[in-house]
Amino acid sequence: MKGKKLQTLSFFLSPMIIMVGLFYLIPLIFTIYISFTKMKNWNTEKYLSEVVGFYNYQRLFHMFQHDPMIKAILLTTVIFVGITLIINVLGGLLLALGTFFVNESSASAIRLLWLLPRMSPIAVYSLVWYYFFHGSDIGTLNSILMKLGAISTPIPWGQMTPWGAWSVIIFVNGLVGVSFGMIVFTSSLNQIPKELVIAARVDGASAWQISRRILIPLTKWHFLYVLTWQFLSLLTTYPHLFLLVEWDLVNRDYGTTLALYVFNTAFGRGEQDQGLAAAAAVILSIIGILGGLVTLKVLQFERMIHEPRGDIE
């Protein structure tokens, strides 16, 4: 009986196990291995077998200890991930709830509008905000404010440290991230039996009461998923930040997160140092795993996966 159960389990789980093994486990093991080698400039023949022990980790920790930028970078990482995460998750939830209560065609139009930042090529999207927040009179925002008489000289938004730089990077990334939460939450709200909402309406509940008492509690799983996913995503994201810093729109110290710092050090200076990048990826993965575990603990994931009381086997 046990053998049969195992056989059935293996049959159904095998596609997932193969996928996880092929696309997660093997790359993970490979990344860990590369982090112990001298691998650089994509030259596998020359460096892949050159094991250097903990050299890449030591180099990274030396940089973390001695780089004069590091305090600003760590602080920026915490602020950027923290605030953008709140905006992404709550913004996504608010949008999903907002569109839940309007007619479908308007809701689709609003969702499409919010998806634009995600659909636009990163360079184009970043360029739009580059010109919008540019710190001189060529910047759209400065130009509007000057025409309205609100300011007399341009404000260097991204160069005002730290909050100016943080605001720009949080705003630009926040807009991209909101759509992810919006899609997940919209999907979850659509799974909620309509009868519950109709019944509440009949009982005279307002949109706020329906949201608070019915919709939000029933999207707990999705909330957990979006929160964890976005946290890991923000911890490792760098493409938009890279362009905003590279184009000198935002201050380098307060526009650089840990992920971008590692990217610039490993790939941005002529050489392509895959060994160092792999070591940094391992460290970021450990931070991500720890952060993910804390999130699951705080949101009481274990309680959520308990078998429902009253169910009979």
Add this chain to the structure above:
Amino acid sequence: MKGKFGILVALVVFFGVVASGCIGGEETSKTKTTKVELTGDFVKDVVAIGKALEENGINEVKFSAWGSGDPNSVMRVHGIVEAARRINKVWEENGVNVRVIITDKYYTAAFQDAYQEYLSKQPLGQAGDFFVNSYAFLPTLADEGYILEITEYANAYKSVIDDFYPSLIEASKFDGKLYGLPQDTEARPFYIRTDVAAKIGFNLDGLEEKVKNGEFTWSDVHQWAKKAKENGAAEWGLIHRKGSAHPDLIQFIFAFGGKLYDENSKKLVVDVPAIYKWLYVEWKFAQDGLLPEDIMSWDWAKQIHPAIVEGRTLFDIGGTWYWTEWQTKDYYGKEGTPRPLKPEEVQAWLAYTLFPAGEEGLNPVTLSQPFVWMINSQAGQQNPSYEELKELYHELAFLMIIKASDPDINAIHSVISAHLPVRKAAAELIRDEEWLNELKNLNLDLDQEVKDNLRDIVATTVHPINAKFLADVSYMLEYTKLAPAHPKYPALADIFKEALDKVLRGDMSPEDGVEYIIQKVNADPELAQNVEVIGEVPKDWQFP
């Protein structure tokens, strides 16, 4: 009967031996040629390679060309296309039934991106066969075995190699071996707005000589910049480029007698006194309102270039390629809709000298960043029997870059992109007015595809004024310095840029800027191993 039989047997044996000998002989003569000894006679070598390829059953050789740079520098790719046509012509004239086809012509604006792409795709066998990029990346590519060493081939073409400027050939070497041929170079003139100068009584006659002799230094630059600003003749005294990829500002280090590389230790150098003086001069300019403190955030097309072409600055640290860029891009917006400058306007409004000496007793400088034709170490891999015929493909690839370095191809590139020629023969050609006229009308023996691609650029850039400019600034190569071709230099340049930005904005004093650079270098053990810090911040040093 017996005798007849014997004769028959003898004849059969004889013919058998003869026949087998013949067949054996045929076998020997059919040993295929997989390498040709290059002689230095281009036509002879091309024909020999063509015949060898034909003999091996190859009638078509496919190559790809990757280039990058400003929109006017497309000859970095079309030079290869034209070289292929010229080689095909030689084969046709000599009855060789082989053709070179350039399958992929890839041209992108950012040369650093092109380099990163080459670096990641070469090991996968997906990079271009010909790659034009900065000499600064050559050491890394050579060290990784990603580009072909051509020392031996070049020995056969000594007469061509000797026509290149020696400093540029040196820049194409790694570890004493040649890995490419120079494609172009440039100088970075110090531009002066003549109209602004006239308003403040700044006489430019003889200035070029004064700069050459080190009599006009950065203190003088500051004095005139201040005067221009105070008199309201210009909004700024000085505008310069930004970023670390364009290493213009390290000219200050050389102008203050400093160095960036030590030949003996093979290490990069942080020359503290020279770097301090550089940061101090820029800090002083920014503090006095002569240089925008946020210049490192300025937009190229909307701020930096318009400020120069509209005369809102007295001085500008730029490059030779600015000269034609101003004539092709809509930077001049004083009359409403932005438009390009006319050659006559550029000539009338802008004078140019070397980058002045930092202080008296020192020398003026300029800076070059030669671009180099490099050959993929797997060049020709997309063709049949690659492993067997590798040597032939490589020899052909070498002859392609020899042809792409023809004086006229190099001269065309120089004139239309305002880069300096890399060969003496090309330098002579751009002084030839008759040839310039032919170029203007595209009445030259060029591939039709190349002509079609050059037509618009030629129409706007080929002008006697531009040719004269190139001839005028060629002398600057005698004063030129090169940024170190060291794999770790880009990391150091990045740190310089960060420090300068902080100093210009007033977030750091020049002393703190120097300290910041040292801290950043020491923060990365691998960089610290490759850099030596020399000297100390000078005490009692005064500027201006």
